[in-house]
Amino acid sequence: xxxxxxxxxxxxxxxxxxxxxxxxxxxxxxxxxxxxxxxxxxxxxxxxxxxxxxxxxxxxxxxxxxxxxxxxxxxxxxxxxxxxxxxxxxxxxxxxxxxxxxxxxxxxxxxxxxxxxxxxxxxxxxxxxxxxxxxxxxxxxxxxxxxxxxxxxxxxxxxxxxxxxxxxxxxxxxxxxxxxxxxxxxxxxxxxxxxxxxxxxxxxxxxxxxxxxxxxxxxxxxxxxxxxxxxxxxxxxxxxxxxxxxxxxxxxxxxxxxxxxxxxxxxxxxxxxxxxxxxxxxxxxxxxxxxxxxxxxxxxxxxxxxxxxxxxxxxxxxxxxxxxxxxxxxxxxxxxxxxxxxxxxxxxxxxxxxxxxxxxxxxxxxxxxxxxxxxxxxxxxxxxxxxxxxxxxxxxxxxxxxxxxxxxxxxxxxxxxxxxxxxxxxxxxxxxxx
Ligand SMILES: Cc1cc2nc3c(=O)[nH]c(=O)nc-3n(C[C@H](O)[C@H](O)[C@H](O)COP(=O)(O)OP(=O)(O)OC[C@H]3O[C@@H](n4cnc5c(N)ncnc54)[C@H](O)[C@@H]3O)c2cc1C
Ligand SMILES: COc1ccc2c(c1)CN(c1nc(C(=O)N(C)c3cc(Cl)c(F)cc3C(=O)O)c(Cl)s1)C2
Numbered sequence: 001x002x003x004x005x006x007x008x009x010x011x012x013x014x015x016x017x018x019x020x021x022x023x024x025x026x027x028x029x030x031x032x033x034x035x036x037x038x039x040x041x042x043x044x045x046x047x048x049x050x051x052x053x054x055x056x057x058x059x060x061x062x063x064x065x066x067x068x069x070x071x072x073x074x075x076x077x078x079x080x081x082x083x084x085x086x087x088x089x090x091x092x093x094x095x096x097x098x099x100x101x102x103x104x105x106x107x108x109x110x111x112x113x114x115x116x117x118x119x120x121x122x123x124x125x126x127x128x129x130x131x132x133x134x135x136x137x138x139x140x141x142x143x144x145x146x147x148x149x150x151x152x153x154x155x156x157x158x159x160x161x162x163x164x165x166x167x168x169x170x171x172x173x174x175x176x177x178x179x180x181x182x183x184x185x186x187x188x189x190x191x192x193x194x195x196x197x198x199x200x201x202x203x204x205x206x207x208x209x210x211x212x213x214x215x216x217x218x219x220x221x222x223x224x225x226x227x228x229x230x231x232x233x234x235x236x237x238x239x240x241x242x243x244x245x246x247x248x249x250x251x252x253x254x255x256x257x258x259x260x261x262x263x264x265x266x267x268x269x270x271x272x273x274x275x276x277x278x279x280x281x282x283x284x285x286x287x288x289x290x291x292x293x294x295x296x297x298x299x300x301x302x303x304x305x306x307x308x309x310x311x312x313x314x315x316x317x318x319x320x321x322x323x324x325x326x327x328x329x330x331x332x333x334x335x336x337x338x339x340x341x342x343x344x345x346x347x348x349x350x351x352x353x354x355x356x357x358x359x360x361x362x363x364x365x366x367x368x369x370x371x372x373x374x375x376x377x378x379x380x381x382x383x384x385x386x387x388x389x390x391x392x393x394x395x396x397x398x399x400x401x402x403x404x405x406x407x408x409x410x411x412x413x414x415x416x417x418x419x420x421x422x423x424x425x426x427x428x429x430x431x432x433x434x
Contacts, residue, residue: 176303
C-alpha cells in the first residue's frame, strides 16, 4: 500500500547521526533524489565553538577518498588535508627514520575532523530534498512502522516516520539498541585496556616543530605516541597507554619523568609547561571495538559506520571503512534498483565479512604493536615488507598497502596476507635470493 509518509513520489530516508558517516550518507541518498532527513543529537557544530574530546585529526586514505569523490567532495577535502608520504619513526635516542608508504603517489592525508564534518553537513544541505535537524536525540524507534521518537533539549518529544532508517549514530548507537532485542542478532563489544589522550605540539618560531608531511610515530611496545600535522602548523599528538599507567601519573613532575623516559625528544617540542598543563586537561578516552551482524532489519533499517562496526584506531581505517560502507550500499542500490527489501539483506551479506575483517585487523595490529613493536622492529618489518614487494610486486603486497591504498575487500586483503605470510616464510626458509 502507499506509505503514508511519502512526500511526493520519493521515499523518505531518515539518517540518524550527523557525524562523518551520517553527513556523507545524506549526500549519497540526496543525490538519488530521496527525501533525506538527518537527525543529530548535538547542536549545529558549524555554529558551535569547539567540539571537545574527539580525535582532532584523522588519516584519510583511498577508501575514504573514493567515497568523497562519489559525491564530488574529494578535491575540497583533499585541498584542506596535509599529505603524509611516510612514517617518521622516533627512536628513544631521538633519531628519526622515515619509512615511505609506497611509491610517490601513495600518501595518506591528515584532515581536521570538525572541518570535515562541517563541510559534509554543508554539502548535504545544498540538496533541496535534504533537511538537517539538530538537537534531535533518537530515543526509540519501531521496525514495523519506521516511527521514530526524538528527545528535544527542552524535554519535549517529537515523532516522525520514514521509509528507511539509516543508523549512523556511532559506537554507542541508539538505532542499534533495537537490534539487540531481536532474535538472531549477533553482538560483541570489547574495551581494550589502553586509553588515548591528545596533546598539542605548537609551532616553533612560526613553523611546524617537526617535518610536516609525515605520520610521526614513537613506538614503545606498551606505550605509543603518534602525531599528525594540522593546517595551523600544530601537530595533534595522540598518546596511547594502559589506563592504569595513565592513573599512575598524577603530578606535573611525573608527566615530565614519564616523557623523559619514553619520549624525550617530544618534551622540548610540546613544551614542558604545556605538557604539565595539558596532560590533566581531559581524562584519557576509552577505545571500544564493536562487531555485530546482520546490519539490517527487514526493508526498514540499516546500520553504517561506527554504529555497525566501531574499530580500534590502530589501522587508521574507522572513518575510511564507514565511508566505504556508503559506496558499497550505493553500488547495491544500483544493482537491485533501489528495492530496499533486496538491497538491505544483500548489503549485510556483502559488507559484514569486510567490516569484521578490518575490526580484526585493527585489533591484531593493536596487540602486535603493544607486544613487539619498538622502533627497530617497526623499521625492520616495514623494510622487509617493502623489499619483498620490490622483488615480487605482483606476489607480495604489504597488508597495509592493500588496506590503505586499494579498495581490495578487507576480508580478501586478510586472506592474501595469511597466504603471503606462508609464502614469504617458505621463501626465506629456502633462502630465495632475497
Ligand atoms: C583516537 C581515534 C583516532 C582515530 N583515527 C582515525 C583515522 O586516523 N582514520 C580513520 O579513518 N578513522 C579514525 N578513527 C575512527 C573515526 O573517528 C570513526 O570511525 C568515525 O568517526 C565514525 O564516524 P561515524 O559517523 O560512524 O560515527 P561518529 O563520528 O561517532 O558520529 C556519530 C554521530 O551520531 C550522533 N548521535 C549519537 N547518538 C545519537 C542519537 N541517539 N540520536 C541522534 N544522533 C546521535 C553523534 O552526536 C555523532 O554526531 C579514530 C578514532 C579514534 C577514537
Ligand atoms: C588520529 O589518531 C590516529 C590513531 C592511530 C592511527 C592513525 C591516527 C592513523 N593510523 C594509520 N595506521 C596506518 C597503518 O596502516 N598502520 C599499520 C599503522 C598503524 C599504527 Cl598504530 C601506526 F602507528 C602506524 C601505522 C603506519 O603504517 O603508518 C596508516 Cl597507513 S595510517 C593509525
